[in-house]
Amino acid sequence: MNLYGYRRPDGRIGIRNHVLILPASICATDTARMVARQVEGTVTFNNHLGCSQVPSDMRYTMDVLGGFAANPNVYGTIIVADGCETCQCSLVEEEIRQRTNKPLASFIIQRDGGTISLIEKATRAARQMVVEASMLRREEFPITELVLGTECGGSDPTSGIAANPVIGELSDLLVELGATAILSETTEFIGAEEILAARAKTPEIHDRILEIVSRYEDHFIRNGENVRRGNPTPGNIAGGLTTLEEKSLGCIHKGGSTTVNAVYDYGKQISPKDKGLIIMDTPGNDASSIAGMLAGGAQICVFSTGRGTPLGAPIAPVIKITGNHETYMGMSDNIDFDASAVLFREKTVQQLGRSLLEMVIETVNGKKTKAESLGFTETAIMRACNFV
Amino acid sequence: MVQGLIIHPEDNVAVVTSTVPKGGIVDCTIDGKSFCTVIAREEIPIYHKIAIQFIPQNAAIKKYGYVTGVAVCDIAQGSHVHCHNIVSCSLKEEA
Numbered sequence: 121m122n123l124y125g126y127r128r129p130d131g132r133i134g135i136r137n138h139v140l141i142l143p144a145s146i147c148a149t150d151t152a153r154m155v156a157r158q159v160e161g162t163v164t165f166n167n168h169l170g171c172s173q174v175p176s177d178m179r180y181t182m183d184v185l186g187g188f189a190a191n192p193n194v195y196g197t198i199i200v201a202d203g204c205e206t207c208q209c210s211l212v213e214e215e216i217r218q219r220t221n222k223p224l225a226s227f228i229i230q231r232d233g234g235t236i237s238l239i240e241k242a243t244r245a246a247r248q249m250v251v252e253a254s255m256l257r258r259e260e261f262p263i264t265e266l267v268l269g270t271e272c273g274g275s276d277p278t279s280g281i282a283a284n285p286v287i288g289e290l291s292d293l294l295v296e297l298g299a300t301a302i303l304s305e306t307t308e309f310i311g312a313e314e315i316l317a318a319r320a321k322t323p324e325i326h327d328r329i330l331e332i333v334s335r336y337e338d339h340f341i342r343n344g345e346n347v348r349r350g351n352p353t354p355g356n357i358a359g360g361l362t363t364l365e366e367k368s369l370g371c372i373h374k375g376g377s378t379t380v381n382a383v384y385d386y387g388k389q390i391s392p393k394d395k396g397l398i399i400m401d402t403p404g405n406d407a408s409s410i411a412g413m414l415a416g417g418a419q420i421c422v423f424s425t426g427r428g429t430p431l432g433a434p435i436a437p438v439i440k441i442t443g444n445h446e447t448y449m450g451m452s453d454n455i456d457f458d459a460s461a462v463l464f465r466e467k468t469v470q471q472l473g474r475s476l477l478e479m480v481i482e483t484v485n486g487k488k489t490k491a492e493s494l495g496f497t498e499t500a501i502m503r504a505c506n507f508v
Numbered sequence: 509m510v511q512g513l514i515i516h517p518e519d520n521v522a523v524v525t526s527t528v529p530k531g532g533i534v535d536c537t538i539d540g541k542s543f544c545t546v547i548a549r550e551e552i553p554i555y556h557k558i559a560i561q562f563i564p565q566n567a568a569i570k571k572y573g574y575v576t577g578v579a580v581c582d583i584a585q586g587s588h589v590h591c592h593n594i595v596s597c598s599l600k601e602e603a
Contacts, residue, residue: 277523348599362577365574444555463525464525465540
């Protein structure tokens, strides 16, 4: 069960070796994509934010931009900015520098002669960075360096009964081995928050768990809404989930059974001191929840989906697992792991948890997930409010 | 016979592992052991919930051993339990 990864100058260990072309804002997103298309070995994503934001909303975007660049799967980053956006290039650089000392270069469309000129300059810089990255060799690293993100989306009743308990078993196994596992999706703690809070390591963490849940609920109430009017989604309901409480009780199985050691705000960089099970306050929305965990430093995610989704991420492998055999058969090009044997008592949760751990280790060591091999990179970022 | 999974002994619903036609017999199990047999009063789609006992209006729906909603009307044993007859506890308070 040896793990091999890329040691970064900041001491963290990556399991991929990407050069990130980082769009500071919506106005730089297409240009960043044009650069990334030129250079094999780079990754990028659509950033529809980065401008017209008030500070609380901008904070989430900056944490994801800085956190993505600092994620250990990234060798180095090339920022592409327009020039006048809220998330100013210099501020994004500062966010990255606070988190890591990895290679960094920046280009600004308004300063660098428009998009064609920028693409030329940024392509040369990206090519050079990819060559430098290619000289690194994987080296063995202890599993205690691994941070796993867990996610569920497009859930149906099989998620709560089969796939999420298998992820929970994986989480327990990793925690036992000294690694870190993140339970996310605060919306889907609603109705199950007391169960999680009872597993908190300290009274402070207990109160924090309840606080992030009530804060999330209050956010909707301030807008004259009830979160339950949007969650469960139509697909969840068609699949057989009726209420948010039912969905939540299935969701929290991903966190296994161990003590909750810490609670992190969205997208905050996870300290190497926090091992074991931790919670991150993220939306139930899959792409934005995964982005928060990757910004926190997760190198890999495991994602359960009863209904089926192609979703991946630009900077990390996302292993997809379903408890719904029909979904697996219908979307076997997109879903990596079939956990439905649990439903039919052909395999136990423990057996499948062990198999999933083996798949995680193979993926850590370089095997591509289905989402990676097909190039899925869907990314979203949590919002505090509307654009100005 | 179709299988119905009862997740916790206190639950009053089971999850069917294949679609049950009206009048179909559901063998409800806990941890693989037969617990009760219920006749479906209507079609229950795959992975949806069937009431394993009579659930009176305003009573809690229990799954995983916890409250997952409230009955908005009397629910007969063998009924499909879903959005038409149960609601989230907080939405119930609002109504």
